[in-house]
Amino acid sequence: MTMIAFREALNQAMSEEMERDSNVFIMGEEVAQYQGAYKVSQGMLQKFGEKRVIDTPITEAGFAGLGIGAAMIGLRPIVEMMTWNFAILAFDQLFNNAAKIRYMSGGQFKVPIVVRGPSGAAHALGAQHSQSFESMLAHIPGLIVIAPSTPADGKGLLKSAIRDDNPVMFMESEMMYGQKGEVPDGEYVTPIGVGDVKREGKDVTIIAWSKMIHVALAAAEQLANEGVETEVIDPRTIRPLDETMILDSVKKTNRCVIVEEAWPFASTGKEIASRIYTKAFDFLDAPIEHVNGADVPMPYAHNLEKLMLPSIPRVVDAVKKVLYR
Amino acid sequence: MATVLSMKEPKEIKKLRWKDLGLSHSQLVDFYKRMLLIRRFEERAAQEYGKSKIGGFCHLYIGQEAVGVGAIEALRDDDYIFSAYRDHGHALARGMDPKSIMAELFGKFTGCSKGMGGSMHMFDVTRNFMGGYGIVGGHIPLAAGTAFGSKYLGKDSVTVCFFGEAAANQGVFHETLNLAALWKLPVVFICENNRYGMGTAVERAHAVWDIYQKASAYDMARGWFDGMDVIESYRAVKEAVDHARKSNEPTLLEARTYRFRGHSMSDPIHGHYRTKEEVEEQKKSDPIPRFAEELLHAGIVTQAAIDEMEAEIKDVVNEAVDFADRSPEPPPEFLYENVYV
Numbered sequence: 001m002t003m004i005a006f007r008e009a010l011n012q013a014m015s016e017e018m019e020r021d022s023n024v025f026i027m028g029e030e031v032a033q034y035q036g037a038y039k040v041s042q043g044m045l046q047k048f049g050e051k052r053v054i055d056t057p058i059t060e061a062g063f064a065g066l067g068i069g070a071a072m073i074g075l076r077p078i079v080e081m082m083t084w085n086f087a088i089l090a091f092d093q094l095f096n097n098a099a100k101i102r103y104m105s106g107g108q109f110k111v112p113i114v115v116r117g118p119s120g121a122a123h124a125l126g127a128q129h130s131q132s133f134e135s136m137l138a139h140i141p142g143l144i145v146i147a148p149s150t151p152a153d154g155k156g157l158l159k160s161a162i163r164d165d166n167p168v169m170f171m172e173s174e175m176m177y178g179q180k181g182e183v184p185d186g187e188y189v190t191p192i193g194v195g196d197v198k199r200e201g202k203d204v205t206i207i208a209w210s211k212m213i214h215v216a217l218a219a220a221e222q223l224a225n226e227g228v229e230t231e232v233i234d235p236r237t238i239r240p241l242d243e244t245m246i247l248d249s250v251k252k253t254n255r256c257v258i259v260e261e262a263w264p265f266a267s268t269g270k271e272i273a274s275r276i277y278t279k280a281f282d283f284l285d286a287p288i289e290h291v292n293g294a295d296v297p298m299p300y301a302h303n304l305e306k307l308m309l310p311s312i313p314r315v316v317d318a319v320k321k322v323l324y325r
Numbered sequence: 326m327a328t329v330l331s332m333k334e335p336k337e338i339k340k341l342r343w344k345d346l347g348l349s350h351s352q353l354v355d356f357y358k359r360m361l362l363i364r365r366f367e368e369r370a371a372q373e374y375g376k377s378k379i380g381g382f383c384h385l386y387i388g389q390e391a392v393g394v395g396a397i398e399a400l401r402d403d404d405y406i407f408s409a410y411r412d413h414g415h416a417l418a419r420g421m422d423p424k425s426i427m428a429e430l431f432g433k434f435t436g437c438s439k440g441m442g443g444s445m446h447m448f449d450v451t452r453n454f455m456g457g458y459g460i461v462g463g464h465i466p467l468a469a470g471t472a473f474g475s476k477y478l479g480k481d482s483v484t485v486c487f488f489g490e491a492a493a494n495q496g497v498f499h500e501t502l503n504l505a506a507l508w509k510l511p512v513v514f515i516c517e518n519n520r521y522g523m524g525t526a527v528e529r530a531h532a533v534w535d536i537y538q539k540a541s542a543y544d545m546a547r548g549w550f551d552g553m554d555v556i557e558s559y560r561a562v563k564e565a566v567d568h569a570r571k572s573n574e575p576t577l578l579e580a581r582t583y584r585f586r587g588h589s590m591s592d593p594i595h596g597h598y599r600t601k602e603e604v605e606e607q608k609k610s611d612p613i614p615r616f617a618e619e620l621l622h623a624g625i626v627t628q629a630a631i632d633e634m635e636a637e638i639k640d641v642v643n644e645a646v647d648f649a650d651r652s653p654e655p656p657p658e659f660l661y662e663n664v665y666v
Contacts, residue, residue, distance in 0.1 A: 025477070051477070056504075057503065057504070057507065059500040059503065059504065061466065061496060061497050061500055062466050062469070062497060062500030062501055062503070062504050063466075063504065064466070065463075065464075065465070065466025065467050065469070065470060065497060065501070066466050066467075066469045066470040066473055066501070066504060067470060068466075068467055068470055069455075069466065069467035069468060069469060069470015069471045069472075069473070069474065069484075070470040070471065070473050070474040070477070071470070072455060072467065072470065072471060072474075073405070073470075073471050073474040073475075073478075074474070074478075075474050075477060075478070092460060092463055092497075093463070093466065093497075096458075096459075096460050096463055097458070097463065097464070097467060101456065102663050102664075102665075102666065103441060103663050103664055104438060104441055104442040104446040104448070104456075105438050105441070105442060105446070105448035105450070105456060106436075106437075106438040106439025106440070106441045106442065106448070106663065107439070107662065107663035108438070108448050108449070108450040109448065109450060109455075109456075110666050141664050142664055142665065144665070164666075165666035166665050166666050
C-alpha cells in the first residue's frame with residue numbers, strides 16, 4: 001500500500017490505462033499545457049504528448065460530442081469537465097447521444113467514453129459552481145454514474161470506467177483532490193456497481209458516497225463515543241446501484257440514514273429509500289431519515305454555505321432520530 | 326486564409342457537367358435510379374403512414390434527393406456519414422437495403438435499427454452510416470468526432486455530416502465548426518438549406534441568409550451549390566471530400582434545395598408559412614425530371630430504359646413494404662436489450 005492523494009490516484013489510473021491502450025486519450029479544458037485545472041492530469045502531456053493529452057477550447061457540448069463520435073469508431077476518450085457544473089452545457093450530448101446511440105441503433109454501436117470532473121460544493125464558489133448532479137445523470141438509462149470517496153476506490157473505479165464499453169459519468173470532488181489514502185500497489189481494478197462497507201456497525205446504517213462518506217464517518221466516530229455502532233456503506237456507483245449491499249445492511253441494522261450533498265427533490269437518496277421501502281419494509285424499525293443539501297441554490301456567504309451543506313451535527317441528529325433517542 | 330474552393334463565390338461556379346467530372350454513363354444512370362428510388366420509396370412511405378403502418382414523426386426527403394445522392398456518390402465505403410431526422414434518403418443513397426429501411430419505419434425487428442430507432446434513427450454500422458439524429462444540430466459534433474478518430478488512427482476516411490439550415494443557428498454547429506477548423510479535421514458539413522426550419526423561413530431565422538458564409542467566422546473553406554442538380558451536388562461534395570482527405574481540412578457546403586412536402590407527415594405542405602403557388606413554382610426545378618431530361622438529351626438513356634427503371638423500382642418498393650409487413654416486431658424482452666453493453 002502507498003499513501004497518495006485522490007488526484008494522484010486518478011492520474012495513475014489514467015496513465016496506466018493510456019500505457020495499456022493506445023486508443024485511450026484525454027481531452028478537456030486546461031488538461032495539457034496548464035497541467036489540469038485541479039492538477040489531475042499533471043505530467044501527462046509530457047508523458048504522452050499532445051496527440052493524446054489535448055487542450056480544448058471552452059466548448060463543453062462541442063468536445064463532449066466530439067468524444068462521443070470518436071468513441072463510436074473505437075477510441076476510448078476520457079473527457080475532463082473542469083467541473084460538472086460546466087457539463088450542463090453538454091447534457092444534450094450525454095443524454096441524447098452518449099446514452100442512446102447503442103439503444104436506438106439496435107445495438108450496432110457502443111460509446112466507450114468517460115466523462116469526469118469535480119462535482120458538488122467546494123468553498124464559497126456560489127450558486128453556479130456548487131452543484132451535485134448525480135441523480136440527474138443516473139436518471140438516464142444508458143449512462144453509468146460513479147462517485148468514489150477514496151483514492152483507492154477512485155483509482156480502481158476509473159480504470160474500470162475507462163475499460164468499460166458504456167458511457168461512464170465519473171464524479172469527483174474539488175474538496176477530495178488533496179485527500180490522501182492508501183492505494184494498493186500494482187495493477188488492480190475496482191468493479192463497477194459494487195459498493196463497499198466503509199465502517200461496520202450493528203445499530204444503524206448510514207448510506208453516503210463521494211465526500212459525504214467523510215461526513216458520515218466523522219459522525220459515526222462521534223456516535224461511537226455515545227455507544228452507537230454505526231455502519232457506513234458507500235455504493236461507490238450510483239448507477240448501477242449495489243442494492244444487495246444496501247438491503248443487507250439495512251436488514252441487519254433496521255435503521256437507515258441517507259446522506260447526500262445534492263438537493264432533496266427527486267434525489268439519489270430518494271431512489272435508494274424507495275428501494276429499501278419496497279424490498280425491506282418489514283425490516284425497518286423507523287422511517288428513513290434524509291440529510292441533504294438545503295433546497296436552495298448555494299449561497300455565497302460562508303455561514304450560509306455551511307448551513308446549506310450536510311454537516312456532522314445534522315447527520316448525528318438524523319441518526320438519533322431513527323434510533324428514537 | 327482558408328483554402329478557396331472553386332465553389333466559393335457563386336458567380337465563379339463553373340458549370341462542369343458529367344464529362345468533365347469523369348463520370349461514367351453507368352454512374353449517371355445510377356444517380357438517376359437512386360433519386361427515383363428515394364422518391365418512390367418515400368411516396369409509398371407517405372401512403373403507409375396514412376394507413377398508420379408507420380407512426381411518429383416521418384420527415385420526407387422529397388425534393389431534396391439530388392443533394393444526398395450526389396453527395397454520397399462522392400464518398401468511399403470507409404467514409405462516415407451522419408444524418409439528422411430527415412434520413413431515409415441518405416440511408417437509401419448509401420445503399421442500405423430498402424427492405425431494412427421500410428421495416429424500420431414499420432417498427433419491425435428486421436429494420437436497420439431493429440425497430441428501435443424508427444424514421445429519425447436509421448443506423449448501419451456495416452456502411453459507416455452513423456445514424457440519423459432527432460435533436461436539431463445535436464449530431465454535428467459527433468461528425469467532428471469520427472473525423473478526429475480517423476486522424477488519430479492514421480486513416481484517411483472522411484466524415485460527411487448532413488443537417489438542415491435551421492441547425493446552423495444552434496450553438497453546437499458553431500462549436501463544432503470552430504473545433505474542426507482549429508484541429509484541421511477531415512469533415513465536410515453539408516447544410517441542406519430547404520428554406521424552412523419547419524415553418525420558419527430562412528429570412529425570419531438567420532441574420533445571414535447565405536448559410537455557407539457562416540464558415541467565414543472560422544476561416545473555413547466554404548461554398549454553395551444548386552441542390553436541385555445531382556451533378557452539381559456530386560461535384561461540390563467531391564471537391565470538398567478530396568480536399569478533406571488530402572489536407573485534413575473541413576468545408577462547409579450549403580446545398581440550396583427545396584422540400585416539396587410538409588416538415589413532417591403531420592405538417593401541411595403549404596399554409597401559413599408558404600403558398601401553394603410557391604411550392605408549385607419550385608416543383609419546376611424538381612431534380613428528378615430535370616436530370617432525366619439531361620440524360621435523355623445526351624443520349625445516355627432512352628425513354629424505354631427510364632420506364633424500365635420506374636417499373637423495377639416499383640417492384641423494389643412493393644417488396645420492401647411486403648417485407649416490412651411480414652416481418653416480426655421486436656420481441657418483448659428486447660425492450661431491455663442494448664441499454665448497456
